Amino acid sequence: MCHFPAFLRRTIESFNFALRGLWYVIRTQRHFHFHLFAAIVVVILGFAFEISVQQWLAVVIVIFLVFSAEAFNTAIEKLVDLVSPEYNRLAGLVKDIAAGAVLLTAIVAVIVGVIVFLPPLWQLLF
Numbered sequence: 001m002c003h004f005p006a007f008l009r010r011t012i013e014s015f016n017f018a019l020r021g022l023w024y025v026i027r028t029q030r031h032f033h034f035h036l037f038a039a040i041v042v043v044i045l046g047f048a049f050e051i052s053v054q055q056w057l058a059v060v061i062v063i064f065l066v067f068s069a070e071a072f073n074t075a076i077e078k079l080v081d082l083v084s085p086e087y088n089r090l091a092g093l094v095k096d097i098a099a100g101a102v103l104l105t106a107i108v109a110v111i112v113g114v115i116v117f118l119p120p121l122w123q124l125l126f
C-alpha cells in the first residue's frame with residue numbers, strides 16, 4: 001500500500017477543495033456562464049485574428065481576472081447569506097460592493113478587448 005507524505009496528501013486535498021468550489025461556481029452562477037461564453041468568443045477571435053503573444057497574455061489575464069472576481073463574489077454572497085440570513089441593509093451593501101468589483105474587472109476586460117480586437121476588426125470592415 002502506497003502512503004503519500006502528509007504534506008502531499010494535504011496539498012491534494014486542498015486542490016480537491018478548490019476544484020469543488022470552482023465547480024460549484026461554474027454549475028450555479030449564471031453570470032459566470034455569461035463570462036465563460038464571452039471568454040470562448042474572445043479566444044476564437046484571438047485565433048481568427050492571430051493576435052500576438054503579448055495580446056494573448058493580456059487577454060488570458062483579464063479572462064481569469066473576471067473568472068476570479070466572479071468566484072470571490074460568489075463566496076462573499078454565500079458568506080453574507082450565512083451570517084445574515086434575514087435582510088440586512090449592510091449585508092446587501094456588502095453584496096453590492098462585491099458585485100461592483102466584478103463589474104470593474106469586466107470593464108477592464110472590455111477595454112483590453114477593444115484595444116486588442118478593434119484594429120483587426122476595423123481593418124476587416126474598412
